[in-house]
Amino acid sequence: MTPCKSPSLLAAVVYGPDDDCDQMLADFAHGLAASGIAVAGLVQINGSDASCETMDMELEDLDTGRRINICQELGSGSAGSCRLDPTGLAEAAxxxxxxxxxxLDLVVINKFGRMESEGLGLIAEIGDAVAAGRPLVIGVPRRFADAWDAFAGGMDDKLACRMEALAGWWAAHRQAATPAAATA
Structure with a gap:
């Protein structure tokens, strides 16, 4: 009989452009917090338009409930298209x-995005959480999956962008972390 693999402390929710990973992670984190689980981290709250050029984006600090604006106005003469505000991202970090x-019991981070794939953004905080042995779940857009894989070094569990997959990983993690599970 092959032993079951223990769940990793690191879960990557890999998603595509048609998936609403932001809302799923927010719902998951809020649901756990409402049930008494100590959850910290950042979830992304999006405005009505889902394009980087026009969307209003905020990060909700799960610890305090405070929302941090991470968009900047580029102005009419700007040649850039992404409105990510490095100042807002630094505040969120x-x-x-x-x-x-x-x-805390769990860290939730909205995204391993472009900034993180370049070694910036929340990369240090992701590393700190992992180094401290904290269970962490993070959204990973498919377009940054290779950069994520290089960063995670195979230490993660890849999850589909479905609440059932996320809830299953969390349940397996909780069961593996319970001392009674080791003696059963």
Missing amino acids: GALKAALDKP
Whole structure:
């Protein structure tokens, strides 16, 4: 009989452009928090338009409920298209770093995106959570999957962008973390 693989502390929810990973991660985190699980991290709250050029995006600090705007106005003469505001992202990183200093059961991070794939953004905080042995779930757009794989080094569980997959990973993680599971 082959032993069952224990779930990794790191779960990557891999998603495509037609998946609403942001809403799924927010619903998952809020549901766990409502049930008494200590959840910290950042979930993305999107405006009505889902394109980077026009969408209003905020990150919700799960520890405090505060929303941090991560979009900037580029102005009519701008040649760029992505409105990600590095100042807002730095503010979100500070909030995440503060939350990681508290006792918690799970870290949720909205995305391993372009900035993280370039070694910027929330990369240090992701690394800090993993180094501290904190269970972490993160959204990974398919277009950044190779960069994620290089960063994670195979230490992650890949999940489909479905609530059932995410809930199954969390249940397996909780069961593996329970001392009674080791003696059963």
